[in-house]
Amino acid sequence: MQGHSLKRRLLVLALSTVVVVWVGASTFxxxxxxxxxxEVLDAHLAQxxxxxxxxxxxxxxxxxxxxxxxxxxxxxxxxxxxWEGGKILRMHSANTTxxxxxxxxxxxxxxxxxxxxxxxxxxxxxxxxxLIHVAERADVREELARDIAGNLLEPLLFSLPLxxxxxxVAVARGLRPLDKLAxxxxxxxxxxxxxxxxxxxxxxxxxxxxxLNRLFTRxxxxxxxxxxxxxxxxxxxxxxxxxIKAQAQVARGATGAAERNHALDNAILGCDRAAHLIExxxxxxRVDALDVAAAQSCGLRDIAAREIAVIAPVALGKGVHIELPxxxxxxxxxxxxxxxxxxxxxxDNAVRHTPSGTTVRVAVVxxxxxxxxxxxxxxxxxxxxxxxxxxxxxxxxAGTQASGSGLGLSIVRRIAEVHGAAVHFSRADNARxxxxxxxxxx
Amino acid sequence: MRVLVVEDDALLGDAIQAGLKQAGxxxxxxxxxxxxxxxxxxxxYAAVVLDLGLPRLSGLEVLQRLRSxxxxxxxxILTARDxxxxxxxxxDAGADDYLLKPxxxxxxxxxxxxxxxxxxxxxxxxxxxxxxKLDPAAHRVICREQSVDLSPKEFAVLHALLxxxxxxxxxxxxxxxxxxxxxxxxxxxxxxxxxHLRRKLFPELIETIRGVGYxxxxxxxx
Numbered sequence: 001m002q003g004h005s006l007k008r009r010l011l012v013l014a015l016s017t018v019v020v021v022w023v024g025a026s027t028f029x030x031x032x033x034x035x036x037x038x039e040v041l042d043a044h045l046a047q048x049x050x051x052x053x054x055x056x057x058x059x060x061x062x063x064x065x066x067x068x069x070x071x072x073x074x075x076x077x078x079x080x081x082x083w084e085g086g087k088i089l090r091m092h093s094a095n096t097t098x099x100x101x102x103x104x105x106x107x108x109x110x111x112x113x114x115x116x117x118x119x120x121x122x123x124x125x126x127x128x129x130x131l132i133h134v135a136e137r138a139d140v141r142e143e144l145a146r147d148i149a150g151n152l153l154e155p156l157l158f159s160l161p162l163x164x165x166x167x168x169v170a171v172a173r174g175l176r177p178l179d180k181l182a183x184x185x186x187x188x189x190x191x192x193x194x195x196x197x198x199x200x201x202x203x204x205x206x207x208x209x210x211x212l213n214r215l216f217t218r219x220x221x222x223x224x225x226x227x228x229x230x231x232x233x234x235x236x237x238x239x240x241x242x243x244i245k246a247q248a249q250v251a252r253g254a255t256g257a258a259e260r261n262h263a264l265d266n267a268i269l270g271c272d273r274a275a276h277l278i279e280x281x282x283x284x285x286r287v288d289a290l291d292v293a294a295a296q297s298c299g300l301r302d303i304a305a306r307e308i309a310v311i312a313p314v315a316l317g318k319g320v321h322i323e324l325p326x327x328x329x330x331x332x333x334x335x336x337x338x339x340x341x342x343x344x345x346x347x348d349n350a351v352r353h354t355p356s357g358t359t360v361r362v363a364v365v366x367x368x369x370x371x372x373x374x375x376x377x378x379x380x381x382x383x384x385x386x387x388x389x390x391x392x393x394x395x396x397x398a399g400t401q402a403s404g405s406g407l408g409l410s411i412v413r414r415i416a417e418v419h420g421a422a423v424h425f426s427r428a429d430n431a432r433x434x435x436x437x438x439x440x441x442x
Numbered sequence: 443m444r445v446l447v448v449e450d451d452a453l454l455g456d457a458i459q460a461g462l463k464q465a466g467x468x469x470x471x472x473x474x475x476x477x478x479x480x481x482x483x484x485x486x487y488a489a490v491v492l493d494l495g496l497p498r499l500s501g502l503e504v505l506q507r508l509r510s511x512x513x514x515x516x517x518x519i520l521t522a523r524d525x526x527x528x529x530x531x532x533x534d535a536g537a538d539d540y541l542l543k544p545x546x547x548x549x550x551x552x553x554x555x556x557x558x559x560x561x562x563x564x565x566x567x568x569x570x571x572x573x574x575k576l577d578p579a580a581h582r583v584i585c586r587e588q589s590v591d592l593s594p595k596e597f598a599v600l601h602a603l604l605x606x607x608x609x610x611x612x613x614x615x616x617x618x619x620x621x622x623x624x625x626x627x628x629x630x631x632x633x634x635x636x637x638h639l640r641r642k643l644f645p646e647l648i649e650t651i652r653g654v655g656y657x658x659x660x661x662x663x664x
Contacts, residue, residue: 231523235495238522239451242543246457249547253464263460270453 006178010171015164022156030149037141042108045121049134052080053125077137079118086124086131101133110138177202181209193220232394233281236406240277244270280405283341284393287414290338298336299329300343300373300440301364307344308362311351319356322347330366332440334419342415345408346375346436354379354433374437376428387425387434412438443488443558443598444468444619448478448504449520450496454543458491458520458550465551466581466594466601468622475499482508486618487515488558491550494521494532502535509536516557520545555579562605569604571658574643576604585643592642595620599635603648603658612655 081092081101089098102109102120109120117138124131181201195213198206244267251263301324308322315322332339350360354377361376382390389395391413394406409423416423421440428435445467449455452473459469470485472478475496482490482504490508494501505517519532522543529540538560539553555578559567569576575584581597583590592600602619603611616632628634636648636656649657 231525234524235522238543239454242522242545243451243454243457245544246454246461246547250457250460250464253461253547255464259460263457266453266456273453 007168007171007175010175011164011167014167014171015160018163019156019160023153026149026152026156029152030145033148034141034145037144041136041141042119042121045108045119045134045136046123048080049121049123049132052082052132052134053123053130077140079133079135081133083131083133084129090130096135101135105131111135178205181205193217193223229393236277236394237274237281240270240274243267244274277405277407280407280411284407284411284414287338287341287411287418290418294335295333296336297331298334298339300332300339300371301327301329303336303339304343304347304362304364304373307340307347311344311347315351315360318351318354320351320354321359322351322362323359324362324364327364330364330371332371332419334440338415338418342412342438343373345412346373346438349408349412349436350375350377350379350434353377358433370439370441372437372439374435376433376435378428378433381427381433390425391423409436412436443601444470444485444622445554446478446481446485446487446490447471448473448475448490448496448501449493450474451493457547461547462491462551462554465547465554466597467551467554468598468620468625470623473497475501475504478504479507481623482513482515483511486615488619489516489518489554489561491518491520491554492537494519494523494528502531505532505535505537514561516554516561518550518553518557520550552579558605564605569601569607571604571607571660572647574600574604574647576600583643590642592639593635595631596635596638596642599632600639600643603656607658608660610651610655610657615655 079093079096079101081096082090083100084090086105097113099113101113101118102111102122105122105124107122109122111118111120118135119138119141120133120135122131122133177200181196184196193216195216196209198209198213201209247263247267247270251260251267254260254263304324308324312322347360347362354360358378361374363374363376365372365374391409393410413423416438419440421438424437424439426435426437427433443466445462447455447458447462447469449458449471450473455471455473459471462469467488470481470487472481476498478490478492478496479499492501492505496504501519501521505519508515508517516538517536518539518541519537520541520543521528521532524542532540538557541550541553559578567577567579569578573586576597577583578601583592583597583600598620599616602616613632617627620632620635621627636650640648647658649659651657
């Protein structure tokens, strides 16, 4: 369902509320009026009966029977009978029959005569000689009450369209801040991610605006991170390509074989490094796309041993030894392929940045329910400030001599993230070198 | 001509150094911003090739420090950052030219020539004094309508003297232009080059100001 109008909804609600309240009030007044009429008119009937009985005693003597004339348009709806001794009809109004108007002889009663409902008051006169019935058509009362209620409802009927118009204007005015907000959002360049002004909006919309602003901020930071990453990646990819091209051109312009070979060797080295960088970028892109790693039980020590076996020859060529103390395998839940990449990057990073003649220590330990994989070197280490930055993409500590993509620890951190693991950097035990520990929760 | 190359990437820096050497420059290569700043504070270079993303001190910072010392040394920024904003920032910080990686060695050398030529106030592509024509791009010298064969160092000495024709250059200044840091400077090398130049061209071209240095006088026709 698209776009049900808030204005129409408010208008319909307001109008129906008015109608319901008004009709309710009229109904109440109708019933209330009827009750009041009943009492007042009953009192009249009783009084009329008293009047008749006072007269009957001395005036009816001369009459055989008599029809009282009808003197008013409502007179047909009012009737009376005077029965002598309750048996002989001595006087009655023109609109009554020869039958008693009521079956009882004292008090109020309702009876149906000629298809009409009548309200009757019956009483004996003081002498006990005449039975008097005074009656009134019941529909008179109903008509009166209905007239009063009708008078109340009529203006509603006429004023409803006007009321609707006024309400429409009021609702439109009341919702103007919303319209303004909608217009502002519509005018917005989709690229604009600055927060909306939360000062000017109504309180009801504030949570919405705050949510939107939070979303804007989040998208903005994601965009900026992406943009920075793209710029960094461009920079990191262009540099090795520039190096390869320049080396090739130097080789072409070289005058001696030694100079040419040096340049060509460097060009080939540049290709290897570019390939490594591209590999790392692709790995990072793949890991970035993951939210959670498909989990299965992985032997962390086993993974570390396999990766060390792969890197060890290169490391030994550099004069770096890698150690993995004996111990039981410890299992963590995770994606074995990703954990392999994480382990390889950690060890590779340590080997790359460790000078010849040093040792890289890899350890897998289980302590207090936590499993941690740590890789420590006794190289030159990095400063505290650098520790907080080393896992940033493309960050390389100042004076880094070794070649690298600057992505290894970013990949480690990202893989740790998807495994819900924490990465911790610290100085190695001998206060030199760097320790990187990845701690997995069971 | 001695130039400074500031580039933190080992392979690229090595290539620029080698390539510019092939183009006849003496090249100093610094791998971080602090070292570059230090070198710029102590040495006079004909031009600087500056990378922006440097460890320890950014390229822009190095450039700003250089300009704050009132140096008009030509600076060419060599970077992989390609947004218009980056280029504007670089040029506004005082760079004279901007070249994007990956680049062509030939173009880099040509741009450096252009920067050095402009810095010397010369408009003509060829440096001409007293019938001697030097073409920095082609690395060629013509004297009295005859092409003359010069060694790279001889060419560099002549180039430097022609660029500051009418001004005296000391032996130390010439040495500075000829040799990069760490390069072995043979004693009396400058004298030997001057001697060869006089022999290959003509003796009166270069005058010796005893105890001060050498100069190529601006001829009356210029």
